[in-house]
């Protein structure tokens with residue numbers, strides 16, 4: 219019996235699984251189901267809160283009173299961290315890639331509303347020394363008598379990815395309740411923690427389907443290495459030593475488009491069409507690209523041996539607002 223680390227409760231779980239009744243027949247491929255992890259909460263909505271339940275528990279056990287983390291200026295992870303901190307009555311410091319001139323919209327606006335302390339750094343600083351910058355902030359806070367705890371980008375580390383270890387267990391239970399087996403689970407991959415948790419649990423729980431990540435930045439090789447590293451880190455928490463190969467990590471590369479958080483017209487068009495078709499809002503940075511990618515792959519016949527696919531809607535709706543000018547909507 220594997221004993222996983224403890225967590226605190228911040229998310230609304232379990233999340234529902236629904237069938238996409240109109241998109242599936244329209245594409246003429248397998249049945250597509252969607253797991254509504256966009257509904258894990260309001261302020262804490264999306265996939266990051268599952269990971270933060272574990273990371274914040276570890277932080278609190280260490281006596282932490284400030285959470286430090288980092289991300290893009292519209293990071294859902296930073297917003298969920300700010301919300302989690304406010305919810306439990308501690309402080310948060312966010313190191314954001316961007317500039318203070320940016321309009322206070324979407325997640326950035328909510329961070330401010332939630333009382334997060336924000337520190338902007340340049341893209342170069344973010345790429346080369348974000349860890350160093352967070353360490354420096356930590357040291358400064360310690361000097362002031364605080365107990366800071368650093369959560370890495372996306373909470374995608376050994377402890378954070380247990381959020382999706384338990385999500386996998388949830389999915390296996392829901393398969394039984396619904397009487398449906400999912401041949402494939404498809405997700406957007408941004409920092410790899412979601413994939414890592416699902417992958418590790420799929421092994422320990424004996425899930426027989428396969429997990430596919432659609433990367434929204436970098437490339438397949440980068441994610442295979444990243445996921446391999448995170449899974450190995452997680453295994454140390456539970457004292458298991460699973461043998462697996464990087465070839466078992468399935469990434470669908472080709473849907474990064476213009477680059478991380480940059481949108482193409484076909485992606486915005488797809489989000490618009492999907493909203494009208496299914497009444498579900500995808501985000502421009504992750505789920506919009508991933509669901510677009512899945513639809514394209516189905517059209518190419520790449521999932522034709524599958525009966526049922528489960529797409530996990532990992533959230534991100536607040537990120538739509540700063541991009542509203544990219545949609546061509548009817549003027550009412």
Ligand SMILES: *Cc1c(COP(=O)(O)O)cnc(C)c1O
Pocket residue numbers: 264265266294295372374406407408409410411412413501504505532533534
């Ligand atoms: C962060 C994020 C992802 C990617 O999850 P990772 O664990 O970082 O790979 C997907 N969707 C949304 C909405 C996100 O905010």
